[in-house]
Amino acid sequence: MFTQxxxxxxxxxxxxxxxxxxxxxxxxxxxxxxLGVLSVNxxxxxxxxxxxxxxxxxxxxxRFGEIAVERGYMTEEQLEQLLGMQKExxxxxxxxxxxxxxxxxxxxxxxxxxxxADHLLSDDQFEAIKNGNIEELIAAVLxxxxxxxxxxxxxYLSLFAKNMIxxxxxxxxxxxxxVPQGYQSExxxxxxxxxxxxxxxxxxxxxxxxxxxxxxxxxEEIQAPGELAEASVGEFLNLHNGLFLVSMSNQGIELxxxxxxxxxxAALPALATSYLITVYMSEGSFELIVAPRG
Numbered sequence: 001m002f003t004q005x006x007x008x009x010x011x012x013x014x015x016x017x018x019x020x021x022x023x024x025x026x027x028x029x030x031x032x033x034x035l036g037v038l039s040v041n042x043x044x045x046x047x048x049x050x051x052x053x054x055x056x057x058x059x060x061x062x063r064f065g066e067i068a069v070e071r072g073y074m075t076e077e078q079l080e081q082l083l084g085m086q087k088e089x090x091x092x093x094x095x096x097x098x099x100x101x102x103x104x105x106x107x108x109x110x111x112x113x114x115x116x117a118d119h120l121l122s123d124d125q126f127e128a129i130k131n132g133n134i135e136e137l138i139a140a141v142l143x144x145x146x147x148x149x150x151x152x153x154x155x156y157l158s159l160f161a162k163n164m165i166x167x168x169x170x171x172x173x174x175x176x177x178x179v180p181q182g183y184q185s186e187x188x189x190x191x192x193x194x195x196x197x198x199x200x201x202x203x204x205x206x207x208x209x210x211x212x213x214x215x216x217x218x219x220e221e222i223q224a225p226g227e228l229a230e231a232s233v234g235e236f237l238n239l240h241n242g243l244f245l246v247s248m249s250n251q252g253i254e255l256x257x258x259x260x261x262x263x264x265x266a267a268l269p270a271l272a273t274s275y276l277i278t279v280y281m282s283e284g285s286f287e288l289i290v291a292p293r294g
Contacts, residue, residue: 001161002129003028003089004173004280005141009115016102024096025171025282028089035064037095038082040109044074047106090130134158142176144275152197152253156244156290157277163240164279168216171282179274185287186210187225188266189233191241195255197292200271203237205286212284225264234260 007025010016016024036050045053045068053067060067065079074082094108103111116126119140128136135158142157157174164172187210190202205213207225214229215222217236222229238260245255273291 001134001165001172002132002137003093004171005137006090006112006115007093008173009118010097010103010111013111013114015107015111016097020097020100020102023100024093024102027096027099028092034095035068035079035082037091037098037105037108039068039074039078040105041091041094041112042078042082044078044082047109049073050105088130134161138174142174142277144176152248153290155247156201159244159247160240160288163236163243164281167236167239168213169281173280174288175278175280176275177278177287179268179276183268185266185268186264187233188263188268189230189237189260190263190289191234191237191260192258193241193245193255194258196253197255200269200289200291201237201241202268202289203233203286204268204276204289205233206284209281209284209286212281213286230262234262 007021011018011021036045036054039045040047040050049068053064053071053073056062056067057064062070065074065083068074069076069079090112094103097103098105098108121129121140125136125140129140135154138154138158138161144153161172161174185202185204186207187205188202189205190200193199193201203213210225210233211222211229213236214232218228218232222232238257241257245257248255268289271289271291275291277288277290279286279288
């Protein structure tokens with residue numbers, strides 16, 4: 001998930017263009033991170049030394065790792081560790097951007113360090129985020145209003161991100177946005193949670209996102225709205241909320257679920273927040289609403 005956040009960071013800082021980022025994202029599955037990028041990211045070598053080894057490769061029939069070890073720039077153990085890291089998402093993204101000439105290795109390394117500084121991350125936090133810790137990423141990156149910045153809300157978002165990645169789409173990016181004035185939902189799939197707190201939870205989607213989510217969860221192509229699409233998206237929300245209730249129960253908080261409701265062209269009920277979460281997928285987006293009832 002950090003891959004998507006770092007990609008948007010590069011885009012928002014005008015380090016890469018939208019077209020360059022889209023092309024790099026499409027190449028992720030086919031790109032293998034070169035050891036030069038990995039060695040600099042791990043702190044074993046400077047970008048200058050990595051470039052020196054690349055230049056030496058042009059004059060001798062040896063792999064990058066062989067030359068780096070021979071010249072004392074890294075150990076055999078460090079090389080083995082790097083070989084096992086060649087599919088880390090943000091590094092694959094960086095390699096794809098470097099390969100297309102969008103950025104240099106120095107720019108990629110500097111952007112990683114600036115991302116860490118901009119979000120006030122400690123070394124341990126940054127390593128956890130790069131290694132896939134969604135809770136740390138949500139806590140560090142999403143700037144939540146006081147009305148929704150509650151421990152249960154962060155837990156709900158972290159769990160939702162995990163379930164989206166597991167069942168719907170791994171190319172996920174979440175963003176906090178204000179509810180637009182006069183907001184209307186084309187498809188509103190909602191469910192109330194009741195107990196110590198009463199929560200309204202909902203997925204607000206246009207038809208494209210509704211069908212893509214339904215198809216992904218049902219594991220079959222659904223081409224038009226109908227009972228199957230409604231049941232699929234409704235069951236995904238119910239599954240997620242059920243897992244959230246289990247997590248809260250483990251903390252001594254007992255909650256219950258009401259049946260899901262699916263509405264076409266609906267307004268939101270009165271809520272005790274003016275914010276929603278925009279959920280970006282590999283194609284399209286939708287809004288997640290979770291808030292105490294107003």
